[in-house]
Amino acid sequence: MSELKKTPLNAVHRALGAKMVDFGGWDMPVQYPSGIIAEHVAVRTKVGLFDVAHMGEIRVKGPQAMAFLDWLTPNAVVKLAHGQIHYTAFLYENGTFVDDLLLHKISDDEFLLVVNASNVDKDFAWVKQHAAKWDVTVANESGETTSVALQGPLSLAVLQPLMDIDLSQIKYYWFAFGKFQGLPVMIARTGYTGEDGFEVYCPNAKAVWVWNALMESGKPHGLIPTGLGCRNTLRLEAKMALYGHEIDDTTNALEADLGWIIKLQKGDFLGRDALLKVKEQGLTRKLAGFKMLEKRDIARDHMDVLIDGRKAGYVTSGSPSTTCGVNLGCCYVPVSHAGLGSRIEIEIRGKACPAEIVPTPFYKRAK
């Protein structure tokens, strides 16, 4: 076992009494003393602060940056405006996932890609390898940049007093550069919780200072530090995919219910041929959301889905839902049983427990 990697905020978490876990090779806070449920509720009703410095940042620059990324990823990069962000993916030629990511357009020849912590090395190698034929430079800035995610309906009230730009002008999935108490930062109106919020990108050396300033500004608003435990339950309620669960190198982008990021009409891109074929032949299975019908049954990741008593799929993520008050999850099931209202069973400790396919996202914030 190699030594776990630490974000610049590691000592801060420990001082706050966080329970630390190994998350993809990183020593990360899974929860603070307030606990997952209280942290989950804080993000839904007030505001929470996450350390997401483990996430990777890859910068792509050069005269062909836009054309290159439009070919490398399935979403329509050419449609993005300066300062706009979209969710997209790196796909293998067979249409399965290398990773998913957020793509930030700084200008026609500069883009920032934010990728999963556990995939940084693989992703960077992937982008580099394909960049060779294009007039672009690719830099892995993961080791230099810290990001923290301020999430919840009161995020704007907490961050605005510290900034020199009008945050209300930044729309959801847009970003801007500004000064955080004099420090140049990038502010993106994104997050992984299904709630309004901002992600603040700053140099590692300033991470603790930025964290403390946010905590201080958040005090009157009920801000608490929030860990990866509630990040998972929040993103599941919003049905946001997690690499290694809903998506990986065995699931294609169409069956993962991510057709909306697959722009087959835009022209050639890596993975397009395979996905065209999938579309032509039709899906055999599909990612669907379910809820357990008995209050006592809680589905967990990797459990089997049963149809007529036989294994027909698996649970990608399962958990009690604090916001919805039911136990829910996502699973791969044959398309015949992916429709709303379909009955399936989840095998929980040897027992077949009834569940029903329901609409997703499970939770959607009021706009």
Next chain:
Amino acid sequence: MYPSDLKYTKNHEFIKLLGDGTALVGITSYAQEALGDVVFVDLPEVGAKFEAGGEFGTVESVKTVSEIFMPSAGEVLEVNGDLETHPEFVNEDAFGKGWMLKVKLTGPLAADLLDAAAYETLVNEESH
């Protein structure tokens, strides 16, 4: 740190002997902390009999699920019905209002139970 009037298992259950051949059983404060917020406790019926080490239920937290095992052979006299509506009692007060079973001991006390000092040593080893 751990109450000295209790005995403990390596699986992080406790047993509190009440002196009349009965005992209270639950999970330790260390166990509840490791599990995180408890949302459901599945307990057996009154009258169920278990060997020492027998699985008698499960504790579900937001994050995970854990089986719970009988510290010493016993028959269930009572289950803590409060946990049905207040599973968080396990987090708030594992050794008190978070108790799970009252049992009648049906054999000699299991030989591998730990006293508070030995249990604390075990926990310190596990958490480092």
